[in-house]
Amino acid sequence: MSNSVTAKTSYEFVYCTKPQLKNIKVFGALGYANIPDEKRRKLDAKAFKCRFMGYEDGVSRT
Template identity: 50%
Template structure:
């Protein structure tokens, strides 16, 4: 699953830890043969997990730029790449390819398109 995500999304091998985290997150919320009629997450926590936050790994996400950090004619969002969800909070992990930083945000817009090409 990890190799397929890396190849399909066109991200470099540098992001393999993020791909593994997202893969485990998905697998823990998916039905398996080992636990009957429930997901591993449900068996562990006792409650049904939500999957409404699932997005396509590597899809485009637009991170909001606060009013204080932009002028009137600047863009209101920065184009980033979706890397998964934070294990510390209910935030999404995004990679800003311009600043080369991973950021955590709670609210942003998603586009399921992948027009970044190869990201290193």
């Protein structure tokens, strides 16, 4: 069966549920990456500016 006929995504065919899209980020979006306590001194910054480049293959986070 074709997805265009049934109006379902591949995810819906495999898992029989709609995907959760509330945590999907836009590629190139500005963000901040945390610097762990062990890698900084008392007055150092706690994070640094970065851009979202994509999701790591094989990693599932909920």
